[in-house]
Amino acid sequence: MQGGATAFPAYAGNAAVVRVEYAGFWLRFLALLIDNVVMGIGFVLILIPLIFLTGLGGFLSQIHPDEEINDAGIFVVLGFIFLAATASLVFTWLYHALMESSEWQATVGKKALGLVVTDMAGRRVSFARSTGRHFGKIITNMVPFLIGYIMAGFTEKEQALHDMLAGCLVLRRSS
Numbered sequence: 700m701q702g703g704a705t706a707f708p709a710y711a712g713n714a715a716v717v718r719v720e721y722a723g724f725w726l727r728f729l730a731l732l733i734d735n736v737v738m739g740i741g742f743v744l745i746l747i748p749l750i751f752l753t754g755l756g757g758f759l760s761q762i763h764p765d766e767e768i769n770d771a772g773i774f775v776v777l778g779f780i781f782l783a784a785t786a787s788l789v790f791t792w793l794y795h796a797l798m799e800s801s802e803w804q805a806t807v808g809k810k811a812l813g814l815v816v817t818d819m820a821g822r823r824v825s826f827a828r829s830t831g832r833h834f835g836k837i838i839t840n841m842v843p844f845l846i847g848y849i850m851a852g853f854t855e856k857e858q859a860l861h862d863m864l865a866g867c868l869v870l871r872r873s874s
Contacts, residue, residue, distance in 0.1 A: 719821060720871040722814045724852030727859075727869060733808030738794055745786060753779055796829040809869070817868050828865055835861030 722730075754775075798806045804815035804823050816832070818824050824832070839847030839860040847860035856868055 721857035722809075722812075722869040722871050723857055724849065726812055726814060726871070727809075727851060730806065730808035730812050730814055733811055734794075734806045737807045738791060741794070742787060742790055745790060746783060749779075749782065749786065753782065792830065792833055795833045796826055799832070800824055800826040800829040813872055815870050815872050817870055819866050819868060821868070821870070824865075824867060828867065832861055832865035832867050835864040838864065 795806060799809075799816040800823065802823075803810050804817065809815065816824055816829065818828065841847075842860060851857050851859040851862070851869075854863075858868065862868065
């Protein structure tokens with residue numbers, strides 16, 4: 700499951716060839732772990748103000764273990780769960796799509812490991828393509844036993860299913 704290598708033309712009109720290494724499964728997995736820590740910290744920083752702005756903190760402080768929650772209380776808790784889930788979805792989407800389509804071409808985890816997300820020609824991806832790649836992970840997650848992710852260790856260009864769906868590569872950059 701090591702990163703493979705291939706050559707891409709550096710620029711369409713240039714005859715120079717750049718050696719490119721595909722990012723293997725384990726590097727990508729480590730980048731995911733780093734990103735989950737970063738996003739977890741970011742989400743907590745968003746969640747804490749939401750608790751106070753929605754009044755949920757005050758509501759929860761008034762609940763005693765011996766009392767039942769009334770219908771309005773259940774509605775507030777369910778509303779907060781829905782709000783937190785929506786915020787999480789939007790936050791993770793924007794984190795991945797904005798960072799992978801930026802000049803970095805990578806999330807914090809990928810950047811720390813020298814990885815970049817590109818299109819099939821090695822160019823920076825657009826926000827739309829990065830969005831498609833992110834939401835393609837929904838389909839990847841539907842494949843049993845994480846096979847959609849594990850296939851990154853066995854395909855020619857070390858692509859996971861969502862990379863194939865979006866026409867993307869995850870590459871190792873030496874600089």
